Amino acid sequence: MRTRRIAILIDGGYFLKRLPKLVDAGFCTTPEQIADSARFLCKKHVLRLTGMDSQAETDGRWLDQVYRLFYYDAQPYTGKTHHPIENRPIDFDKSDTAQFRRDLFAQLRRKRKFALRLGHVAQDGGWQIKSRHTKDLLKARKWANTLDALVGDPQNAPAISEADQRELTNLLDRWKALSPEAAYFGLRQKGVDMRIGLDISSIALKKHADTLILVTGDSDFVPAAKLARRESMEFIVDPLWQKVSDDLYEHVDGIISVYPRPANG
Known part of the structure; x- marks a missing residue:
């Protein structure tokens, strides 16, 4: 069996958006379930690449083939504002969404070989x-x-x-x-894509891994993919069955999704 060093990078915002289309609610409702689903995704990729047996899946030996598992997202927005329709104050730091994200990050930190890379969320245009x-x-x-x-x-x-x-x-x-x-407060993630691009470049240039799997549907990472392949890395994209651009197909070594294909999108 070929020994590999595999790095898997998950675009967290994209993963959270696509996951409910791929699995039952019982696997994507709580922070614990989502963290387990992220780990399961990584395990399926490693087993597919290495051909390891079911025992390796059970006892965790598949992780010996892993350099690191990266999860990218942004810290929750902590500002305050006033809803223009409901005429009530809003504290984003105390919202259910913010607490859910923090709980998810705590669960991922407990997973072996997972590393969090967190950007931030900034106001983008106020109420719209x-x-x-x-x-x-x-x-x-x-x-x-x-x-x-x-x-x-x-x-x-x-x-x-x-x-x-x-x-x-x-x-x-x-x-x-x-x-x-009908109204929403404009927010935008900052620093997430930059962290993904920097990690791809660092892993490739320092030879930390020979295979890199990026879970995303974003073609903005084509320049980073090209750099990695020039450094002799195998670069695979898992778009979670979302359609991707021809540009992304051209500059990676494979488009492979390991979750079962959804019936409708």
Whole structure:
């Protein structure tokens, strides 16, 4: 059996998005389940590459073939703001999402050979309305002059036809029924992709591993993949059955997903 040194790099945000499409809820609901699913993914890749037997899967010998297992994500956003629709304060640091991420990171730290690489989340544009609601917002501009006249000089305001009244009433009803979920606070991960690229380069240049598996669907890592292959590394991408660009196909040694293929996407 060929002895390998395998490094597996998981784009955490991508993994969390795709995992519910690949496994039952019982494997992706709690932080413990998600951490176990990440480890299972890594194990399946190592067993496929090495051809190790089921006993190696059971007793953990598959990890002897591993240089390191990297998980990339961002520390939760800790700022405070005020919801524009619900008119209530929001402390992101105390949110369920933030606590879930922290619990997940704690679980991953307990896994043998896992290493966390964490960027940060920064504010990106403040409160925004989801795109499907912007059409109603733009329609409201049509009535700006009419509403201005009704407020400033109601005696001389222009008459509104029955059809216009119905349209305006319908528009107002939709705005009154606007749910809190229609607005979202713009946030963006920073430093995650950079950490992935730096680790790929470091592993390749320092010869820490001979095989690298990147779990992502992002073609932005093509330059790093090209560098790794120039350094004689085998570079494999697992997009978790998501379609990837032709550019990514061209510059890696294989597109391989080890979870069962989902029935619908």
